Amino acid sequence: MVVESGQSRLTPVLLEQLRRNEITWNGLVKLGVIEYLDAEEEESAYVALKEADITPDHTHLEIDPVSIFGVTVSVLPFPEYNSSPRITMACAMAKQSLGTYTVNFNMRNESRAHILYYPQQPLAQTKPYKLLGFAERAAGQNFVVAITSSYGYNIGDAVVMNKNAINRGLGRSVFYKTHEAEERRYPGGQKDKFEIPPATTSGYREEKSYRFLSEDGVISPECEVESKDVLVGKTSPPRFLEEITVFGVTEEKKRENSLVLKSGEGGVVDSVLLSDSLDGT
Template identity: 50%
Template sequence: MAESCYELSLGRRDEDDKDHYANKRLKLAGDLMEDLFRVSFTRLVRDMRYQLERANMRNRELKISTAIRTDVLTERIRHALSTGNWVGGRGGVSQLLERSNYIATLSHLRRIISPLSRAQPHFEARDLHPTQWGKICPTETPEGPNCGLVKNFSQMVELSVGEDHENIKNTLFELGVIPPARSLQISAENRSRMFVNGDFIGFSTEPDTFVEAVRNKRRKGEISSQVNIAYYRDRKDIIINSDRGRARRPVIIVENGIPLLTESHIDKLRKGDMDFDGLVKAGIIEYLDAEEEENALVALNEEDLTNANGGDGYTYTHLEIDPSLILGIVAGLIPYPDHNSSPRNTMGCAMLKQSLGLPTANYKPRADTRVHLLQSPQNPIVKTRTADLISHDKRPAGQNFVVAVLSYAGYNMEDALIFNRAAINRGLGRSHFFRCYEGEERRYPGGEVDRFEIPDMEIGGVRSHEAYSQLDEDGIINSETEVAPNDVLIGKTSPPRFLEESTELLSPLERRDTSICTRSNEQGTVDSVVLMESSSSRRLSKLSVRDQKIPEVGYFFTSRHGQKRVIAIIVPPEDSQRAERA
């Protein structure tokens, strides 16, 4: 470190780029849970010591049940997971999985969130960096304060899981690494420093030969494929990384201008005789991190290799699997994104994740709080290869519309839409919205419990008799019953909040009405009613209410290219524009 500072001061090396992805590590679920458990367990040990010392001072019998409080460790972990507030003052670490549609779920599972403050500009951190190529999607990022700080993985990215660096060090010393103790035996001009995961381990006098030997061993499987190596000639440093959290991407190895992947390998992949991991083990494809890519020259297309052999002076080391793999899953669903402006692609990514369709095949038995289900989702007429790779046709979202782009009496100015009433009557854009409600018979201190029942007229806060007319004798509404806003779904009574609520000494404690009702702005039909037993052995009821949504003025529609529009007027079919063959 001191030597690097002197070199920087003397102008022999440049400043490190903190936005370079070789200098970044991603914290995964294991790392985050490790941090949380370490802090929680330290608190448990401290609490155990305190409980034992207190029992000893009071001359009490030492018992494990009193010394180890069960809630100290468990509750802290549960609280962090439920709120997302992690150790170190971080927030939003654990999140509820987005289930609005299949694409939103996949995108949420591949999201990267920067810990930087949203209130600061952080221009460099938000900008695209060249080392993001093939690892981070350049298109999919939210608009507003999170722009550039919330990112998503590209399609073929892989995260390193780490390898024991002690085994790697032993292999490196077998290849001729000179330990620091023998540094005086070699001249400073001929030696290159070597670092493994940031630790200085020695020198090499033949850096090019050494780096090539390590790469050959990795391609033959003698060294783990998690290892990446890079050589910087200007500062005479060999950097070897085997730690976890590095974003890496696969590329095809090129030797003497010829890619090692041949048609026979592709045929084996098609027939299932070989998988992608088999290509990696065979040394045909390898994963590069941002550090090793500094030593690589990757051809975009196979034609570039032919041109290089023609004498343009480039010596390619690798070949891209496909140039479109720089995009993420959501951006890969946009057809011909290279014909759009960049902001439109970004808007298209945001609105693809909001599209209605079939979010899950088992939406009926699920108890999601909110579910939007498109009545007749369709596969797009024009689709991409990414859509086939993620099986988008099995969880479709959206419909194919016939659109005319023309003026119509000013009603479609300011990005407005004019809809044909006949198309809406045929079911265009129609969907169902499901809302889940639940109620539980909870137990309170003092033996008091909640009860599912039709409340008596003497109970506090009770409604009129008609409000409970749709409930069954057990206090729960039946399925396929029409409900309006604020209608009672589950009749429930609870004990008073405070025992002092009763003013008469001889009267029994007055219960209160805590029935579960529909929201004030929602209506629909009761879709399903489930009565079960909760984890605390109490009765638990969950029911869902569905409401059909028919497009009307003010409804929002968009294409995959970020062309967002709002319905301004719905015209009769006789006034609608028609194509000749419509």
């Protein structure tokens, strides 16, 4: 809020109009009561935390003392009892915490997404945490931790996990990853094709890799796949219009160009979506 001559521009009259919904936030901005400051402007601003602290030298007044921090810091409990490096670390941890980032995640196709099975509210909550409604979209879980030695296994920040807790779903999450394939068009009228590659295709993989593909060359939902399994069967035209075979005969031989799961990956196919691109492919 803007301060002029040691007085806040937010007068009792405007406060009463706010309570009656006769004026909005945008209206206060247009009247010059509320002002947005960028990082450069903050360098030359003298901001008071409370109205009682305003002096003729002050230029601005915080809407609420807690808003001087960002969203991440304001949801951390007891920051005044922690050292600044620990608060910085806690901010990084809070931004990486897993939860339910959106309720329609099963209808979306994100490049990468993590969903925590059983998110919980923290035991210690700040006022901004409640005001922002984070409890409705909780992130993280409450772990019971015992600080004790266990035959040296906890050396170097290691932890000993309870197997029963893991089996009951402690920290369990699911990772979604979107794989994409496209039928491209090439000069000369040639194009890719989604299909189960014939055995005569150049670069043909073992038959086991194509076991989950439907007739159209696309995998079906709910298939449990592992590394090197084909998700989308695709053949592409040869790099050269005519290729000479071992018998000296020229022919156009298709290349195997399927979408394959990388080594070390595995999971279950959640959904399959087919669509047209902007160029009609």
